[in-house]
Amino acid sequence: MSALETAGKVLSLASLSKPAAASEPVATAEVALVEAVRAGDREAFGRLYALYAPMVHGILLARVPYRDVDDLVQDVFLAALKRLGSLREAAAFGGWLAMIARNRAVDYYRRARETEELTDELPVTTHRDAEAEHEAARMLEAVRSLPEAYRETLVLRLVEGMTGPEIAARTGMTAASVRVNLHRGMKLLREKLGLEERP
Amino acid sequence: MKDDYLWDGSGEVDPDIEQLEKALGSLRFQAQPLDARIEQQLNVRRPFFWKYAAAAAVVLMALAAAWLLGPRTHSERELHAILQTPATPDLPGVQYAPTPSVNPPASTGGRSAVAVHMKKPAPRLERDVIEPPPASDTALVASAMAIASAVGNPFVDPDTARHIERSQVLLRSFRNSEGGAAFDLAYERQSARQLLAKNVLLRRAADARGNLPMSDLLGSLEPFLLDIANLADAPVPDDVRTIKARMEKKEIITALQVYAAPTLSRAF
Numbered sequence: 001m002s003a004l005e006t007a008g009k010v011l012s013l014a015s016l017s018k019p020a021a022a023s024e025p026v027a028t029a030e031v032a033l034v035e036a037v038r039a040g041d042r043e044a045f046g047r048l049y050a051l052y053a054p055m056v057h058g059i060l061l062a063r064v065p066y067r068d069v070d071d072l073v074q075d076v077f078l079a080a081l082k083r084l085g086s087l088r089e090a091a092a093f094g095g096w097l098a099m100i101a102r103n104r105a106v107d108y109y110r111r112a113r114e115t116e117e118l119t120d121e122l123p124v125t126t127h128r129d130a131e132a133e134h135e136a137a138r139m140l141e142a143v144r145s146l147p148e149a150y151r152e153t154l155v156l157r158l159v160e161g162m163t164g165p166e167i168a169a170r171t172g173m174t175a176a177s178v179r180v181n182l183h184r185g186m187k188l189l190r191e192k193l194g195l196e197e198r199p
Numbered sequence: 200m201k202d203d204y205l206w207d208g209s210g211e212v213d214p215d216i217e218q219l220e221k222a223l224g225s226l227r228f229q230a231q232p233l234d235a236r237i238e239q240q241l242n243v244r245r246p247f248f249w250k251y252a253a254a255a256a257v258v259l260m261a262l263a264a265a266w267l268l269g270p271r272t273h274s275e276r277e278l279h280a281i282l283q284t285p286a287t288p289d290l291p292g293v294q295y296a297p298t299p300s301v302n303p304p305a306s307t308g309g310r311s312a313v314a315v316h317m318k319k320p321a322p323r324l325e326r327d328v329i330e331p332p333p334a335s336d337t338a339l340v341a342s343a344m345a346i347a348s349a350v351g352n353p354f355v356d357p358d359t360a361r362h363i364e365r366s367q368v369l370l371r372s373f374r375n376s377e378g379g380a381a382f383d384l385a386y387e388r389q390s391a392r393q394l395l396a397k398n399v400l401l402r403r404a405a406d407a408r409g410n411l412p413m414s415d416l417l418g419s420l421e422p423f424l425l426d427i428a429n430l431a432d433a434p435v436p437d438d439v440r441t442i443k444a445r446m447e448k449k450e451i452i453t454a455l456q457v458y459a460a461p462t463l464s465r466a467f
Contacts (some may be wrong), residue, residue, distance in 0.1 A: 078236050081237060139219055143223075159223045159226050160227055160228060161220070182205050186205055190215065195215045
């Protein structure tokens with residue numbers, strides 16, 4: 001690992017632990033949604049799910065096989081719903097949910113080691129043609145080979161289609177950290193894929 | 200600037216990033232209905248609102264109970280005003296029987312009887328006037344603190360707390376009295392007479408306020424005070440033993456202790 005990678009990883013991992021409220025203005029609408037869910041509003045939970053599911057999907061996709069990601073997304077939201085009472089600040093919901101997703105990915109490998117060997121094949125039942133599927137698998141594999149913070153941010157940007165500010169707002173990272181992760185991660189990804197950085 | 204495109208999709212399009220987006224976009228999250236487990240969890244989930252509402256209701260009920268049954272300090276004169284009875288002079292060693300009739304004394308033969316139904320003041324018995332022993336400074340401070348902290352018990356006001364403590368001391372002293380052929384219970388009889396008059400007043404005041412637990416407690420205490428107050432000058436051991444046996448059976452000291460315990464524990 002190069003010095004740049006190491007420094008970037010340390011910086012990025014440090015930024016993951018920063019609360020969103022300290023750096024980014026938190027959307028009051030999302031805070032209101034969390035409060036509504038706490039008050040028993042089912043519809044509010046559905047809206048929170050729609051809002052945060054792409055982030056959870058991206059975080060999981062950066063770590064676990066594609067075929068299991070959808071089930072794990074549901075697991076994460078179920079766990080979040082059960083533990084919502086322990087969340088002290090509604091404004092920290094995004095970072096809190098992201099942490100649950102990361103922990104769920106760790107649990108996935110812990111349990112999988114005890115049962116079966118994992119494969120990282122994409123599902124063959126999709127409508128995509130084989131060539132596009134192969135290309136997607138190759139690129140995803142390249143992204144997953146990057147340091148953890150880079151791959152998570154890049155998956156959210158390139159797979160889930162979130163912008164940098166959206167990633168920062170959802171995950172609780174600072175905008176500066178997201179920008180650094182995107183920039184350095186993209187640089188490493190170009191090298192992995194053999195793409196030349198354009199001037 | 201190509202960094203802008205990577206950051207928020209604005210600016211000049213980076214072909215490499217666009218290609219990556221296009222290829223990897225096929226793996227993007229596809230909206231799916233919520234899992235049945237989540238639906239089930241949502242169904243069984245009790246709204247927090249009701250928890251807060253229930254907690255608030257409990258707090259309000261507790262406050263209302265404390266207000267209704269809580270300590271209301273009445274002076275002796277106020278108690279008499281409530282009960283519409285003539286006020287008694289607060290002279291140490293002088294006892295007046297209150298107006299209501301509770302229980303007539305069982306037997307008064309040869310004894311200095313105290314009748315609680317008498318409207319006129321009982322004759323003053325000079326030989327029975329015995330001043331209580333002086334209390335130590337620590338005991339006085341503890342007693343004052345105990346009385347002041349009686350606010351913690353919603354059923355006991357400071358005046359009643361003081362009465363219960365004195366009654367408890369009297370009953371313990373009586374229970375621990377020893378004597379072969381004869382008992383020297385002059386002090387206990389004197390105290391019992393003082394406490395009996397006060398007990399009737401407090402019990403009726405508790406009744407008037409609807410403080411049933413306190414009314415019951417004082418009602419249970421009254422016969423013992425009456426019996427001790429009506430003991431003969433030289434009571435025979437059987438009479439004393441009979442009262443002691445009833446005290447044990449009724450567990451009156453324990454009942455008084457239960458009410459006095461919060462007060463005493465706060466004092467120390």
